[in-house]
Amino acid sequence: MTDAGVAPQRTNRRGDASRENMLEAALKALATGDPGAVSANRIAKQIGATWGVVQYQFGDADGLWAAVLHRTAEHRADVFEQTDASAPLRQRVADIIDTLYDGLTATDSKAIENLRAALPRDPSELERLYPRTAAELQSWGRGWLATCQNAFAGLRVDPARVREVATFIPGAMRGITSERQIGSYFDLDMARRGLTNAIVAYLEASDSDG
Incomplete structure (x- = not known):
């Protein structure tokens, strides 16, 4: 039951999908070994996103790289x-x-x-x-x-x-x-x-x- 006047929070599925796509694109791009792949802008362009989308999802390049590292840690957890x-x-x-x-x-x-x-x-x-x-x-x-x-x-x-x-x-x-x-x-x-x-x-x- 929610407080009066407060709308329940809903999961932004489109935003979550965009985040997942960007993380997967980052992993694939980085895995090529191309030093130029270490670019948040370049990765965003590969999936048709803008720098604004990167900022919205991760804050900045630092946030993107931290998220990539966290994702790989999750993959190896078990x-x-x-x-x-x-x-x-x-x-x-x-x-x-x-x-x-x-x-x-x-x-x-x-x-x-x-x-x-x-x-x-x-x-x-x-x-x-x-x-x-x-x-x-x-x-x-x-x-x-x-x-x-x-x-x-x-x-x-x-x-x-x-x-x-x-x-x-x-x-x-x-x-x-x-x-x-x-x-x-x-x-x-x-x-x-x-x-x-x-x-x-x-x-x-x-x-x-x-």
């Missing part, structure tokens, strides 16, 4: 959720490595790599120019750390070493993924096994050190 609590350390590490190996070539990942490459490298500059985007990236970092902590829950491993592993795994996997995309003389299955073995040995050492 990827690592089903960790087998009875699985040994090696299996848990291998599952993370294999999931990233497959996921980093997906459209969302390519889009985010292109977007990040176009953003300021200096964190303070990024926060000044794109505060909402910077906040979303920081949220990603916290979420990834939580994912790794959950993945190794129940095992006797040093939390500090889990944080270190969480920090370097994404970069290491981007390197292996890059080799996969450009072609490599190395056996990338061996590379993944080697990385898995190194992480397992480091985390197992934290148990013996304790």
Whole structure:
């Protein structure tokens, strides 16, 4: 029951559809790897929208990029959720490595790599120019750390070493993924096994050190 004189709020389905279309167009454009795709104006034109529509939906380019990052985070939300609590350390590490190996070539990942490459490298500059985007990236970092902590829950491993592993795994996997995309003389299955073995040995050492 609504207050007298106050009209009930209705979902603006057309506006929601426009927002969804723009986010999907942004992901597809960014995933091409074209640096010029990192343009809110260009993305708007691709779906026949105006800059005014971008402002209405997202506020500005910062709002659009933050929304794109949030959308990809939603897509990945359940990827690592089903960790087998009875699985040994090696299996848990291998599952993370294999999931990233497959996921980093997906459209969302390519889009985010292109977007990040176009953003300021200096964190303070990024926060000044794109505060909402910077906040979303920081949220990603916290979420990834939580994912790794959950993945190794129940095992006797040093939390500090889990944080270190969480920090370097994404970069290491981007390197292996890059080799996969450009072609490599190395056996990338061996590379993944080697990385898995190194992480397992480091985390197992934290148990013996304790």
